[in-house]
Structures are given as C-alpha cells and as structure tokens.
Amino acid sequence: xxxxxxxxxxxxxxxxxxDAENTYTGNRALNLETPxxxxxxxxxxxxxxxxxxxxxxxxxxxxxxxxxxxxxDLSEPQxxxxxxxxxxxxxxxxxxxxxLGSCTMKHNPRIxxxxxxxxxxxxxxxxxxxxxxxxxxxxxxxxxxxxxxxxGMPAVAMSPAAGAHGxxxxxxxxxxxxxxxxEARTRILxxxxxxxxxxxxxxxxxxxxxxxxxxxxxxxxxxxxxxxLGPDVAGVMLTNPNTCGLFENDVKKIAxxxxxxxxxxxxxxxxxxxxxxxxxxxxxxxxAMHINLHKTFSTPHGGGGPGSGPVVLxxxxxxxxxxxxxxxxxxxxxxxxxxxxGANQSFGRMKTFHGQMGMFIRALAYMLSHGxxxxxxxxxxxxxxxxxxxxxxxxxxxxxxxxxxMHEALFDDSTLKDTGVTxxxxxxxxxxxxYHPMTMYFPLVVHGAMLIEPTESETKETLxxxxxxxxxxxxxxxxSNNADFFTQAPKFAPRKRLDETAxxxxxxxxxxxxxxx
Amino acid sequence: MRYMPHTAEERQAMLEKIGVASVDxxxxxIPEDARLSGLLDLPKHAPEMDVDAKMLAYGAQNLxxxxxxxxxxxxxxxxxxxxxxxxxxxxxxxxTAYTPYQPEIxxxxxxxxxxxxxxVALITGMDVANASMYDGAxxxxxxxxxxxxxxxxxxxxxxxNLHPHYREVTETxxxxxxxxxxxxxxSVDGVEDLAAGxxxxxxxVVVQNPDFFGRLQDLSDLADKCHEVGALLVxxxxxxxxxxxxxxxxHMGADIVVGEGQSIGVPLSYGGPYVGLFATRQKYVRQxxxxxxxxxxxxxGTRGFVLTLSTREQHIRREKxxxxxxxxxxxxxxxxxxxxxxxxxxxxxxxxxxxHGEAVAAADKISAIEGIDVLNDTFFNEFxxxxxxxxxxxxxxxxxxxxxxGVPVSRLLPDxxxxxxxxxxxxxxxxxxxxxxxxxxxxxxxxxxx
Numbered sequence: 001x002x003x004x005x006x007x008x009x010x011x012x013x014x015x016x017x018x019d020a021e022n023t024y025t026g027n028r029a030l031n032l033e034t035p036x037x038x039x040x041x042x043x044x045x046x047x048x049x050x051x052x053x054x055x056x057x058x059x060x061x062x063x064x065x066x067x068x069x070x071x072x073d074l075s076e077p078q079x080x081x082x083x084x085x086x087x088x089x090x091x092x093x094x095x096x097x098x099x100l101g102s103c104t105m106k107h108n109p110r111i112x113x114x115x116x117x118x119x120x121x122x123x124x125x126x127x128x129x130x131x132x133x134x135x136x137x138x139x140x141x142x143x144x145x146x147x148x149x150x151x152g153m154p155a156v157a158m159s160p161a162a163g164a165h166g167x168x169x170x171x172x173x174x175x176x177x178x179x180x181x182x183e184a185r186t187r188i189l190x191x192x193x194x195x196x197x198x199x200x201x202x203x204x205x206x207x208x209x210x211x212x213x214x215x216x217x218x219x220x221x222x223x224x225x226x227x228x229l230g231p232d233v234a235g236v237m238l239t240n241p242n243t244c245g246l247f248e249n250d251v252k253k254i255a256x257x258x259x260x261x262x263x264x265x266x267x268x269x270x271x272x273x274x275x276x277x278x279x280x281x282x283x284x285x286x287x288a289m290h291i292n293l294h295k296t297f298s299t300p301h302g303g304g305g306p307g308s309g310p311v312v313l314x315x316x317x318x319x320x321x322x323x324x325x326x327x328x329x330x331x332x333x334x335x336x337x338x339x340x341x342g343a344n345q346s347f348g349r350m351k352t353f354h355g356q357m358g359m360f361i362r363a364l365a366y367m368l369s370h371g372x373x374x375x376x377x378x379x380x381x382x383x384x385x386x387x388x389x390x391x392x393x394x395x396x397x398x399x400x401x402x403x404x405x406m407h408e409a410l411f412d413d414s415t416l417k418d419t420g421v422t423x424x425x426x427x428x429x430x431x432x433x434x435y436h437p438m439t440m441y442f443p444l445v446v447h448g449a450m451l452i453e454p455t456e457s458e459t460k461e462t463l464x465x466x467x468x469x470x471x472x473x474x475x476x477x478x479x480s481n482n483a484d485f486f487t488q489a490p491k492f493a494p495r496k497r498l499d500e501t502a503x504x505x506x507x508x509x510x511x512x513x514x515x516x517x
Numbered sequence: 518m519r520y521m522p523h524t525a526e527e528r529q530a531m532l533e534k535i536g537v538a539s540v541d542x543x544x545x546x547i548p549e550d551a552r553l554s555g556l557l558d559l560p561k562h563a564p565e566m567d568v569d570a571k572m573l574a575y576g577a578q579n580l581x582x583x584x585x586x587x588x589x590x591x592x593x594x595x596x597x598x599x600x601x602x603x604x605x606x607x608x609x610x611x612x613t614a615y616t617p618y619q620p621e622i623x624x625x626x627x628x629x630x631x632x633x634x635x636x637v638a639l640i641t642g643m644d645v646a647n648a649s650m651y652d653g654a655x656x657x658x659x660x661x662x663x664x665x666x667x668x669x670x671x672x673x674x675x676x677x678n679l680h681p682h683y684r685e686v687t688e689t690x691x692x693x694x695x696x697x698x699x700x701x702x703x704s705v706d707g708v709e710d711l712a713a714g715x716x717x718x719x720x721x722v723v724v725q726n727p728d729f730f731g732r733l734q735d736l737s738d739l740a741d742k743c744h745e746v747g748a749l750l751v752x753x754x755x756x757x758x759x760x761x762x763x764x765x766x767x768h769m770g771a772d773i774v775v776g777e778g779q780s781i782g783v784p785l786s787y788g789g790p791y792v793g794l795f796a797t798r799q800k801y802v803r804q805x806x807x808x809x810x811x812x813x814x815x816x817x818g819t820r821g822f823v824l825t826l827s828t829r830e831q832h833i834r835r836e837k838x839x840x841x842x843x844x845x846x847x848x849x850x851x852x853x854x855x856x857x858x859x860x861x862x863x864x865x866x867x868x869x870x871x872x873h874g875e876a877v878a879a880a881d882k883i884s885a886i887e888g889i890d891v892l893n894d895t896f897f898n899e900f901x902x903x904x905x906x907x908x909x910x911x912x913x914x915x916x917x918x919x920x921x922x923g924v925p926v927s928r929l930l931p932d933x934x935x936x937x938x939x940x941x942x943x944x945x946x947x948x949x950x951x952x953x954x955x956x957x958x959x960x961x962x963x964x965x966x967x
Contacts, residue, residue, distance in 0.1 A: 011816040037632050037858050047859035048599055050867060050946060054874030061895035063733050063764050065866075070639045073861035080601050083629070083855055087610035090617075090625035094609030100618075107520050108613050111565050116786070117603070120576030125589040126788030127924040128580065129916050135578025136787050149559055161651035161789065162844045175693050196832035200841035206693040209836040247546035278544050283551040302606075302848030303626035304616035304808065306651070306790030322689070338931060348689030352592055352654035352682050352777065353788025365572055371562035374518045376553075380540045381521055384528060387535045387543055404535075404543050431622055436615075442832075459522040460531065488816075493621035496816035500620075503813035503825040507802060509645045510635040 007424055007441050009504075011497035012487045031494060034085040038511045041072020047079050070513060089494040090303070091436045097462055099389075101408045101439035101451025102195070102243060104273050104295035109369065112298065112362035121361055126353035130334050136357065137333035140326045143364045144310075147291060150375065151272075152282025153312035157321040159355040163270060164197040166290025166309030167237070169322060169350060171205045173288055173313060174235045174264045176320040176347040183262070185234035191220045193244055193443040198237045198268060207234055214445045218244040218401035218410075225254065229261045239268035240284070241275065243443040244401060245386065245408035245451065255285025264288065264317065272296045273455070274383055274407035277376030287314040293356070297363035308359035319345045324354050381456035382407040385463060389452055392467035396474045400446050407455070413448025415474070420483035423448040426473055428497065431490035433469045518562050582785065582921055586952035590899045590943030591729075591924040592653065592680050592755045593788065594780045596868075597947055602782050602855045606848050616808075616844070620823045621815075626847070627822035630810040633854040640760045640857075640865070641774040642767020643796035647807040649850040650793030650842065653777030654683045657723065657753055658690035659795065659806045659840055660773045664721035664749045665696045666839065667804045673721050673751075674714050677701035678728035680755055681929040687723070696720070703930055705892060705901060705939065707732045712742040719746065721773070725753040726766065730926075731896040731941065733763065740770025749773060757781055757794065758945075759897040761860075761869025773797045782856030783849050792849035802826070806840035868946060872898040876944040879953045883942070886957065888964035892939070899943040901926070904960075905967040908940040915959050922956055 026033045034040075058064060074082075091098070098105035116122055124133055144156045157173075160166040171188070178185050188202040192211045199209040210228055215221040220238065236258045240248045248254065255265045267281055267289040273296045281289050293299045293308040301307075313321060323346045324337040335354065339346045370378065383406055390399060390409035397411035413423045427437035427450075439451040454463060476482050490496065523531075528540070537543060544552065563571075582595055589595065606612065610625055617623030617630075630648045637646035650656040661673045673691075675684050675698050684700050691698055701709050707730065711722050722743055727733045736752060743750045752766035754776035766774045778792040779785070797805060803826065811825035828834065832843065860868060876898040883902055884891040893900040904911050908925035915922035926939035944953065 034628075036628070036635075038635065041861060043862075045861070046863050047861055048864045048868070050597075050864070050871055053867065053870040054878050056874045056877040058873070059877050059880070059893070059896055060763065060873065061733050061735075063735055063895075065760075065762055065764050067768075069761070069765075069862055069865060071636065071857065071860070071862040071865055073863055074858060076599070076601060076859060079855065079858045080605070082858070083605045083611075084608070086625040086628055087605070087608045088625065089622075089628075090610035090614045091619070091622040092610045093613040098615065100615055103615055105613075105615060109520060111568055113607060113612075114569070115572035117784070118572060118576040119583055120579040120581045121572070122784050122786050123581050123583045123595075124579050124787045125582055125587065125595065125785050125921065126593050127589050127591050127928065128582075128921055129912050131913060132580035132916050132921070133787065135575040138578070139575045146559060149557055161655065162842075164841045164843050165651060165655075168841060172689075172693065195843075196835045196838065197841050197843050199836035200834070200838040203836040203838075204690075204694065204841055206695075247544075249546045249548065252548050252551065275544075275547070277557055278553055279547045279551045280553065284548070300612045300848070301615045303611055303614045303623075303629075303851065304648075305844040305847035306792075306849055307844050308790070337928070348692065349682060349685040350655075350689060351686065351789065352652045352680075352791070356789040357787035358784075358790050361572065365568050368560070368563050368568045368571060369520070369565065370518065372556040372559040374521070374562040375559075376556060377518060377521055380543075381523055381528075383543045384523075384531055384535075384540060387537075388531045391535050404537070404545065406543075406546075427619070428621070431619065436622065437619055456521050460527045490621050494624050495621045495819060495821040498620045498815045498821045498823050499813045500823050500825065503811040503823050504828070507809070507825055508812040509631075509802065509809055509825075510638045511632070 009500035011499055032085045032088065034082050036511055037082055038072050040078060040082065041074055043073055045073045045075050047074050047076045096434055097458060097466055098436040099438050099452045099454050100436060101453040102270060104453060104455060106298055106455040107457040108298050108300040109366060112365040115365045116358045116361045134332050137326050139364060140360055141333060143360050146367045147310055147312060150276060151289065151312045152280030154315055155313040155318035155321060157311045157313060159322055159351045160290065160309040160311055161351055161356055162307035163290055163292045163309045164201060165350065166311045167197055167201040168204060169311045170266050170288035170290060171201050172347045173317040173320040174266065175205045177317055178234055180345060186232050188234050189225065189228055189236040191238060193242055193445045194237060194239055195243065195268060195270065202237065218246045219248050219250065222250055226257060229257060231261055233261055233263045235264040235266055237266040237268060239270060241271040241406040245405040245410050246401060247406055251284045270295060271407060274379055276379040277372065278379050287317050293359050293363040298366045299359040299362040306356060308356035320347050322346055322348060322350045378456045385454040385456065385458060388463055389454055389467060393470055396471055408451055408453035410446060411450045412446045416477055419477050421477035421486045423450055425486035426477065428489040429473050429486050432492050435466065580916065585919050585921050586955050587921040588923045588942045588944060588956060589921050591929060591941050592682065592777060593785055594756055594943060594945060595785060595947050596780050596945055598782055598784065598856060599859050601859060602852050605855055606852050611848065611851055617824060620821065624821060627810050629851050629854055631812060631822050633850045634810060636854060636857045637794050637796050641796040642765030643774055644799040645802055646794065646796035647805055647809050649845040650795050650807055651846060652789065652791040652793045653755055653775065654686035656775035656793035656795045657683045658687040660751045660775045661687050661691060661698065661721060661723065663804050663806060664751060664773065667801050668720045668747060668749060670718055670720035671696050672719055673698045673723060674711060674719060675700040676711055676724040677703040677709050678707065678730060679723055679725045679753060680729050683753060705730055711739055715742055715746050715748060717746055719748045721749040721751045723751040723753060725755065727756065727759055727897045730901045731893050731899040733895040733897060736769040751775065756897060756899065758869050758872055761865040762873055778853045782852035790846060790849055792846040792853050804839060807842055808845045871946045875946065875948055879944040882953060882957045883960060886961050886964050888967060889960055898945055899941060902940045902942050904938045904940055905964055907937045911940060911963055914963060918959050920956055920959055
C-alpha cells in the first residue's frame with residue numbers, strides 16, 4: 001500500500017558526487033545500465049525465427065497495414081541481456097527482507113511455479129469442452145473447499161482477478177441482494193483507516209460512502225458507527241485485522257449491529273494471514289470477504305500483479321455470485337457459464353473467462369504444502385514476528401496504539417519531530433541498509449505512519465539485524481545535524497531520489513522516435 | 518515445515534522478549550467464542566514430492582492442446598512463446614518484487630512498464646497506454662466508464678459482434694452506476710448499423726475488430742460519425758497478433774483501444790491470468806484508469822522512471838477515483854513486452870502474416886467439404902464455420918478423436934437457433950498442415966454422417 005498524502009515528491013539538492021565517481025560507461029561494476037529497448041534496435045536483426053508464411057491471397061479485405069509499427073529489431077541474446085540488466089535494478093523478496101505492511105511479502109515457493117506450468121494445467125484453453133478439462137475443474141473445486149474451510153464460509157466466488165476486483169464482487173453481491181428484496185439502500189460505511197479501494201469500490205456500486213473515524217485504540221469508533229446506522233445503510237466494509245495491524249475486537253458486535261439494520265458485513269481480507277487457523281470469518285458474522293491469493297497464499301506479486309481475489313460468501317449472498325462457477329453434476333464437473341433464471345440469481349460476469357487459474361494452481365500447491373497445521377503456524381509466526389519487531393523498536397519509535405499487534409507493527413513519526421528527518425527519509429535510508437522500506441504514510445489515521453509486516457518467512461537473525469539497523473537509523477536521526485545524511489539517501493541504489501513532481505506535471509508516458517519528438 | 522524457520526527454542530525466546538507467556542496471548546483480541554482451539558478439518562502439511570505428484574495428477578486428467586491439434590480461439594489464442602520469455606519472468610527480481618512504490622530500487626519493473634506502454638501505444642496506433650488491466654473484458658468495461666467520464670454522457674452503444682463475455686462484463690460493471698449500455702444483437706453476416714443510435718447523448722460506441730465471428734471491418738466512417746456528435750469510438754482487439762498485419766485502430770480513428778494481450782507471451786492457463794491492454798489519445802490521459810509509469814530524472818539528473826498521475830487513483834482519491842483498480846497484470850505485461858521485444862518490427866509482422874496464411878489455407882480446405890461452409894468474407898486467423906449438426910455436439914465428437922476442433926458459438930451465445938451449428942475455428946503458427954488435415958478429415962466424417 002502506498003499513500004502520498006503529505007509526502008514530498010520532489011528530491012532536494014543534487015548530491016555531491018563528483019566526476020571522480022563517474023565511469024565512462026555509466027556502469028558501476030555489477031551495477032549495469034541498459035538503454036530503452038527502443039534505443040537498441042538495428043534494422044535487419046531478429047529475435048524469433050519462424051517458417052515462411054504461406055503465399056495466399058489475402059482475406060483481410062484491403063485493411064492490411066501499410067506503415068511500420070515502429071518496433072525495434074534485436075537478437076535474442078540482446079533481449080535477454082536487456083531484461084537481465086533490468087531485473088538487477090529491482091529489489092525482491094528472494095534477495096532480501098521486504099517488510100511492506102499490508103502487502104504480505106512472504107516466500108514464494110518454486111514448486112508452485114512448476115505446477116502452474118505443468119502440461120494439462122498451464123497450457124489448457126478456457127473454451128475446451130468441459131469433458132476435456134475435468135482435472136482443472138476438480139482443482140478449482142478443491143481450492144474452493146480449502147478456502148471455504150479456512151474461512152468457515154459456505155460459498156466462494158472464484159473469478160475475481162485481484163483484491164479490489166474481489167471487493168467489487170462482494171459489494172455487487174450486497175447490492176444485488178438488496179435489489180432482490182426491493183430495497184433501495186444508499187449508504188456504505190467505511191472506516192477511515194480503510195484501503196482506498198474500499199470507498200472506490202462502494203462508489204462504483206452506486207453507494208454513498210460514509211467514513212467512520214477510528215477510536216483511541218485504533219479500532220473503528222463504535223459510538224460513531226452506531227450513530228451512522230440506519231435503514232438506508234447497505235453494509236459496512238471493515239478490514240480485519242485492520243490496517244493498523246489490530247484485530248477489531250468488537251467485530252461480532254459490528255456484525256450484529258449491521259445485520260440488525262438489515263445491512264451486510266463486507267470484510268476486507270487483505271490481512272487474512274494473521275488469523276489463519278486461529279479464527280474463521282464465518283464465525284465472526286461476515287457476509288463477504290475477498291482473499292488475496294497473492295498475499296496470504298503466496299502467489300508471487302510479480303512487480304504489481306497479476307493477483308487473484310476469490311470472495312467467500314454467506315448463505316445470504318451466495319445466490320448472487322458471479323458466473324461462471326464450477327458445479328458438480330451426474331457427468332462430472334461442469335461450468336455454469338450463464339445468468340439463468342431458475343439456476344441462479346447471479347449479478348453477472350466479472351472477467352473474460354473463469355478466473356486466475358494460474359494463481360489457483362499456485363495457491364492450492366501452497367495450501368497442500370502447509371496443511372492445517374502449517375496454516376495455523378503461519379498466523380502464529382507472522383504475529384510473533386510482528387510483535388517481536390514492535391517490542392524491539394517501541395522505546396525509540398512510538399506505537400500509536402497500546403497492546404499486542406497482529407501481523408504488522410505500526411509506528412508514527414512523533415519521535416522524529418523537530419529532527420528534520422521524515423518517515424520518507426528513514427525509508428530511503430533503509431534502502432541503503434539493504435532493505436525494502438516498510439509501508440509509509442499508510443494508514444492515514446496515523447501521522448507519518450510506518451507499517452512493518454515481517455511475515456512468517458523470516459528468521460530471528462533477520463529480524464534482529466533489521467531491528468538493529470532501524471535502531472541505528474532512528475538514533476542517528478534523533479542526533480542533531482544528521483538531516484542531510486537522510487535527505488540524500490539512498491546513495492547506493494541504482495537511482496537517487498526521483499522527481500515525481502516533474503513526472504506528473506508534464507507526463508512522458510512512452511518512448512517516441514527522435515524525429516517525432 | 519520447510520517454509521518457516523523458527524525452532525521451538527527461538528519461538529520461546531521471542532515470546533519472552535515480547536513479554537508474554539504463550540503465543541495464545543498474542544491472539545487475545547479475537548473474541549473468545551470465535552477462537553479455534555484445534556486444527557481445521559484439512560490434511561496436514563505435505564512434502565514437496567507429494568504436492569508435485571498431486572498437481573501432475575490434476576493435469577493428467579485434462580486434454581492438453583500441446584498434444585492435440587487445437588483450433589480454439591474466441592478470445593484466447595495458442596501461440597508459441599519463446600523460451601527466453603518464461604526464463605526471464607521467473608527471475609527472482611521480477612517474480613518476487615512488489616508494485617514499484619520505491620522507484621530507486623524498482624527501476625527494472627518501471628523501465629519495463631514504460632517500454633510496455635510504448636509498445637502498446639505503437640501497435641494500437643494510439644498516443645499513450647497504461648501499465649495494463651486484468652484482462653480484455655475488464656479493460657473494455659473500464660473504457661466505457663472512462664468514455665462516460667470524458668464526455669460527461671451516460672450511455673454507450675455496444676456492437677452485437679463484440680465478444681459476448683466482453684459485453685457481459687461491461688453490462689455487469691456499469692449496472693449499478695449512472696451509466697447505461699445498449700447492446701445490439703449479434704449478426705453473423707456482420708451487418709449492423711451502429712451509427713443509427715448515435716446522438717448527443719451517446720458517450721461511446723464499442724466495436725470489436727476482427728469481430729467475434731472473425732470478420733474485419735474498416736471503422737474509419739464509424740469514427741467520423743462518432744466524432745460528429747462528440748462520441749468516442751472504442752475499439753476492442755481480442756487477438757492482438759492481428760495488429761501485426763492490420764491497419765491499426767488508431768489509424769482508423771479510434772479514441773480508446775482496449776484488448777487482450779494474452780496472445781503475446783502469456784500462456785493459455787485455462788483463462789487467466791491474462792493482460793488487458795488499454796490505450797488512448799493524449800488528451801484523455803488524466804481520465805485513464807489504472808497504473809501509469811512515466812519518465813523523470815533523479816537527483817543527479819539521470820533518467821529514471823516512476824509511477825505517475827496517481828492523483829487519479831483510489832489510494833489518493835478514494836471514492837472519487839477514476840477506477841477502484843490498484844494493480845496491473847505486472848508479470849503478464851512483462852511477458853508480453855519481452856515477447857514483443859524478441860519479435861520486433863520484422864517478427865511481429867511476419868508472425869501475423871504466418872497466422873493469416875495458415876488460416877486462409879485451412880479455411881479453403883474446410884470450405885471445400887461438402888455440407889460445410891466458411892461464412893466469413895474477411896478474417897485474420899479465426900473464422901466461422903457452419904456445420905450440418907450442432908457445433909456443441911461436433912466438438913465433443915472431435916474431442917473423442919483427440920482434436921480440439923474449435924469453440925461452438927452457442928457456448929457464448931446460447932439459446933439462439935441461428936447460431937447452433939456455428940463453430941469458431943482459429944488457426945495459428947502452432948498448427949501444422951498435418952493438424953489441419955486431421956481436422957478436415959474429422960469434419961468430413963461429420964458431414965458425411967449427416
């Protein structure tokens with residue numbers, strides 16, 4: 001999660017590196033630059049060999065392309081080297097600690113990658129006759145069984161493509177359920193600590209979003225919540241554990257209250273990792289919750305996607321689930337692909353095909369590897385690690401809320417006040433220490449927030465080193481005359497701080513051929 | 518458990534440091550009556566070897582297009598993906614990085630996205646493209662929302678020959694908004710008057726090229742008619758390889774081009790994850806949904822890339838955002854971009870010609886079968902075949918012979934007698950002459966049995 005509110009987006013003065021530190025090539029040993037792919041092409045090169053096209057009379061009706069596309073021509077090894085060099089400018093969970101709060105950057109097992117590429121799984125077509133893909137449908141059904149058992153919910157919609165897409169699925173189901181009862185409800189309640197996708201989703205479903213403040217304990221303010229309830233409230237969207245890394249201990253009361261006014265309880269499942277095997281959303285009164293397979297169940301984040309966001313549903317919302325879905329009949333598994341009177345009250349279709357199969361395969365392999373015992377251990381170790389970081393830093397950084405945390409430790413910037421060093425500066429200095437920074441400036445309810453999610457994958461040694469490094473930086477920041485050190489960080493990354501203000505003011509969003517520029 | 522490092526002693530030491538007696542003390546905020554004491558009713562953890570075997574067993578039950586002549590299309594296409602592509606996207610630094618929120622240590626992802634945006638803009642003939650969407654159908658729905666925002670109008674007209682799933686996803690997405698869509702009826706002969714409904718209240722017209730039945734059309738006149746009344750033309754491309762041979766939608770006057778990028782670099786994977794393409798004119802940039810990467814400089818003046826124009830997005834704008842989307846198809850867009858880089862100008866064009874040539878040759882052989890017709894006057898690599906029996910029955914007969922013979926139109930457009938016998942057949946560079954001959958022989962049997 002990223003938030004830009006209050007965050008500087010333009011770097012300060014240039015650093016003091018002189019020519020003495022520059023090389024002729026611009027490279028620095030293993031730190032290798034590569035120009036844009038468009039700057040590397042030479043007419044006459046080719047990166048893919050293929051047989052000659054058949055000499056046929058065109059059936060394209062005179063619509064043949066008459067001009068060049070403008071793509072560069074490179075050989076295979078050139079392309080390979082370009083992307084290998086690019087890859088080396090990325091930080092990754094495989095290379096180091098990535099405590100990005102709310103994102104659950106855990107180990108991505110490689111058996112999952114292997115399985116997703118297996119013959120009969122990675123290469124099957126979504127429109128094959130269902131008689132030829134019984135194994136695929138069984139896999140989806142088995143994954144659905146795991147998800148339903150883990151969450152204690154009776155149904156799951158598999159097709160949403162990501163967390164935000166899952167939210168859309170859940171809130172559409174809520175809207176469809178109200179519409180089916182002939183109820184025109186207008187408001188959705190969303191805590192102000194929520195991910196930005198929550199209000200954006202509610203708005204897309206035609207609801208007016210009402211923000212509920214947090215209380216002094218970092219939970220939703222129950223007095224404010226109750227005051228906003230009424231017969232025109234369609235539901236509440238609550239993240240639990242919430243974005244402050246805390247379990248909403250009034251969750252059952254929240255469920256009872258929203259059900260009491262005829263509304264539904266949407267739970268944002270972004271932080272499911274913290275409660276696996278310890279509690280089930282179905283026991284907490286949840287009506288709909290998306291599951292980020294790319295967080296909790298380790299499908300790789302891939303530099304920003306693709307994700308997968310199945311949504312578990314209560315009995316009340318299940319009839320409205322989107323098509324297509326897998327069902328079992330006399331002749332084996334089949335796909336219900338249509339909204340059909342009598343068969344379902346589905347609110348429609350969300351995706352071209354059946355869902356993110358490649359992610360289903362990886363997630364199921366992950367679950368099979370862990371089993372019931374391993375899943376519970378995930379939650380316990382993730383929460384243990386976060387609390388270990390919390391107590392390792394809370395004499396130097398302020399925890400805005402008392403008590404134990406769940407899977408992520410949250411700090412504010414109050415102990416940096418008057419040092420001239422900001423949360424952003426600390427983050428950039430962490431880069432030089434070899435870490436991916438924590439989530440910064442999110443959640444919005446905490447000033448200069450630093451949200452640290454270690455996950456269960458990390459060793460105690462890694463956590464100890466991280467705590468030591470953070471203590472070093474905070475103490476340095478709190479010592480006078482060190483602000484310059486921080487505002488010039490990072491020094492050792494492939495780039496210094498980038499000018500985001502200039503990028504947004506006159507956006508350059510693509511390469512253009514020199515003569516066009 | 519191989520993925521979690523703590524020993525019992527380490528856990529104990531950490532609990533002591535935290536100052537609690539047991540791990541249960543860390544879960545005290547969960548209401549007591551909702552805490553699970555025992556394990557979930559699921560199997561215990563399994564060795565990698567067992568997981569491997571289990572996954573192989575799922576796959577073994579399926580008929581793999583890698584070992585059967587396959588002519589399936591209808592929005593997902595089998596193409597050869599160079600080995601370099603899958604090798605590169607499995608590099609740790611691409612595979613296990615998050616969204617590039619810290620640009621100083623994410624230049625690999627960011628530069629690759631910038632190149633991806635540039636490639637998509639070039640092949641569609643548009644000014645700019647975003648960093649990708651979930652898939653083609655969701656990109657189409659977002660295009661309609663964007664057109665409504667940009668024109669401040671509330672209604673879209675969808676061509677009847679838009680891929681039925683794209684129509685359904687668009688209708689589903691807008692159903693609870695102030696916006697509406699009017700969908701025309703599908704027409705296998707390609708005759709529809711999209712301009713008839715145009716007026717000052719129409720935000721956009723959405724049309725697919727090649728259309729669902731495989732037919733190509735010049736959209737230049739339609740673009741002019743849209744622009745005369747201030748409406749936008751949204752062009753959908755489900756087979757992106759066609760852009761290597763066809764005049765681009767931008768050249769025909771499109772205002773927004775959306776499409777499915779799966780054909781380039783992305784495996785079929787039973788329908789996902791894929792990569793939605795989204796491109797538009799410069800003047801609409803700030804109305805665009807989704808993530809955008811832009812060029813800038815760092816403190817030393819060195820060129821670098823950042824996510825930009827984020828003030829459109831949900832994490833800043835919340836309920837006023839242009840879209841609720843907060844991801845792109847990251848790794849799939851990377852695969853697309855690597856494959857496109859390997860193809861280059863020469864390869865992209867040749868791949869398209871190769872596809873067209875194979876499809877024309879196959880269509881000629883199929884249309885020579887007595888009792889079977891190819892209905893298209895124009896096509897790229899996919900065309901509609903009229904069989905003497907329902908296509909849904911024919912594909913089962915073909916499957917029993919180990920041939921994945923095509924997609925019955927009735928699977929996507931059910932309950933219409935007119936479409937019952939129609940089969941969509943796609944031929945790509947992955948089909949050999951022998952594959953086509955097998956299909957032709959099997960279709961002859963079907964025709965003769967009638």
